[in-house]
Amino acid sequence: MPCYRCGARQTDPVRGASPWRRGVRSDAQVLICPDCQRAHDLELDACSSCGSTTLVCRLGEVECRSCGHVRSAGDGDPGRPPVPADLAAEVEAALSRVLGRS
Ligand SMILES: [Zn+2]
Numbered sequence: 001m002p003c004y005r006c007g008a009r010q011t012d013p014v015r016g017a018s019p020w021r022r023g024v025r026s027d028a029q030v031l032i033c034p035d036c037q038r039a040h041d042l043e044l045d046a047c048s049s050c051g052s053t054t055l056v057c058r059l060g061e062v063e064c065r066s067c068g069h070v071r072s073a074g075d076g077d078p079g080r081p082p083v084p085a086d087l088a089a090e091v092e093a094a095l096s097r098v099l100g101r102s
């Protein structure tokens with residue numbers, strides 16, 4: 001996975017811990033290269049409990065590596081609602097209309 005910000009590719013890890021950082025941005029796991037870590041406009045998601053940006057995104061969940069707080073991915077963005085609840089009802093109503101005519 002390249003750096004989300006500049007697109008740099010992670011080089012083969014030298015001995016020791018990788019200088020690359022993992023984070024979560026808009027509920028997506030991202031990697032940040034050592035250069036971009038110095039930038040101030042990373043806009044990483046922060047833990048709602050402790051404010052740490054050391055988050056890990058798993059299937060449908062975002063876990064804080066600092067305090068262990070877990071939230072469902074998508075909670076932090078009310079502008080993206082899930083599938084409309086009345087969609088199934090609309091489909092059913094349309095189906096019964098069609099079936100009712102035949
Ligand atoms: Zn970068």
Ligand SMILES: [Zn+2]
Pocket residue numbers: 047048049050051052064065066067068069
């Ligand atoms: Zn936390």
